[in-house]
Amino acid sequence: MLPVIRFQDFIEQQQLFAMGNKILLAVSGGKDSVLMLHLFKALGVDIGVAHCNFNLRADEAQRDELFVKMLAFSLNLPFYVTHFDTKKYAAENKISTQMAARDLRYNWFEQIRADKGYDFIALAHHQNDAVETVLINLVRGTGISGLHGILPKRDKLIRPLLFLNREEINQLVEENKFDFVEDSSNLSSNYIRNKLRLHVIPHLQNINPNLENTFNQNIKRFAEIETFLNLQVKQIAKELIVKKADAVYISLEKIKLLTPQKLLLFELLKKYDFMESVVEEIINSLDKQSGIKFISTSHQATIDRENLIISKLNFEIHQHKIIHSNHSGFEFNDYKFQLIFSEDLKFETDKNKIFIDAGVLQFPLIVRSWQNGDKFIPLGMEGFKKLSDFFIDEKVPLHLKTNIPILVNGNGEIIWIAGMRQDNRYKLTKSTKKVAIFELKN
Known part of the structure; x- marks a missing residue:
């Protein structure tokens, strides 16, 4: 028996989409995405299936593609597939294979969504994925936004399985006798997410057997805190930021009065791509001589006589x-x-x-x-x-x-x-x- 009512309730509570919308489902062939596909089908939503072949697991990748293709056809659903040279893309862009796969699939999903008239893209993340994401963010360092992990909805991406944990998904797949494929890379400890899943989270579950629900409640609280912070920053920005044709001006004296200073200045400047460490350097330089510059990937911040001046980087400056x-x-x-x-x-x-x-x-x-x-x-x-x-x-x-x-x-x-x-x-x-x-x- 599928939890269709719980599924529908979660969609409505989180306002993920309207029943008349078309949804593109990202289906890998694993338990999570297969269950998501059957839930959408049972709910009667207009859906299509998208599958990425990253060419990373040789015959196994071909097996996954064929499985998802046959599953979509058996349910009489539109099927879209693409092939990536993931390792080449990673080498050319000097990023990890995982990051390359992420960039490639999200860009392709959005392309299919726009071209084929879908309203949203559904991803099969569940509560355990959210726990792992929060832990990864904490290990690497994060702001408030990193503490809420994976959100149910962001722009055109929706995650309608966040009401379930991994144990529940395994049980539902077994009870309903759904076919699926196993990704052997999930057992590898080469990736940080797998290390946490295989070696860290089991110890945390020994301490708190209800770990997923606890994290789920914490995630909700952090999301609310972020909403509150964003409202406060928006109001502070109205008072501090002066936009002119050439740049954005922020009074140095008003920056000095911010409390807590580092948090609020970071939130004001992050839209200009300034990292937290750079914001700290800016604060330490507020009383120094004019002319000190700080660079982000897109902007420069200059400490002038009375203002911190934020302007776009001119990439022709040395030409x-x-x-x-x-x-x-x-x-x-x-x-x-x-x-x-x-x-x-x-x-x-x-x-x-x-x-x-x-x-x-x-x-x-x-x-x-x-x-x-x-x-x-x-x-x-x-x-x-x-x-x-x-x-x-x-x-x-x-x-x-x-x-x-x-x-x-x-x-x-x-x-x-x-x-x-x-x-x-x-x-x-x-x-x-x-x-x-x-x-x-x-």
């Missing part, structure tokens, strides 16, 4: 562009330029346009980012000024300095800090015969 005399326009980072030559010696006062004595230009020119040691002679002055000092005087935020285009002559002299000031050496004079006009379009 440069070569400009030849026949170029009428060029781009650099997010800036567009126009170049024209004229024999009309008229001059306009416009910070986005400069009029240069073409006779002193040495092509090719270079447009690049600011570099340490850069100096120029600002228009109207006689002596050199460091660009770093110029930016300070102009109150240019530290994180923007490297984005401003610097136009450089073929002899290495700076011609123009685009949109701000040109060099005095390149102004028009009485001997000028031809003008080079550079215009910053945006």
